[in-house]
Amino acid sequence: MADTQQVDPKAEQKAARLAKQISGFATAHGGAEGQIAYLGQRGARIVLVGEDGDWGDVFAPSMEIAEKAVEKAGITRHENFDGEFATKVKTGPYEWNRMAGIQLGG
16 A cells, blocks of 8 residues: 655745745855754744854744755754854854843843
């Protein structure tokens, strides 16, 4: 018996759009790596880190769509945002001020 897995066309379109955004980020930053964070009912956050140290993120309505988008974009996926992957992020004054504000309750 053939495997008849149904494909949701809207989910496929969303994954393709996200993959295009991810690929655009990767092209603009000399390549990219990513990590998918589950956000519960809100979906998933795909954190992207470019080879130049710049970072960004995109959001998917589900983990499944996020995983498909990363796969279609062809970037390296990390299970955790730590270690060598985290050290690739270039932080500037904005990030340091924001982190200081969080620590001070702002």
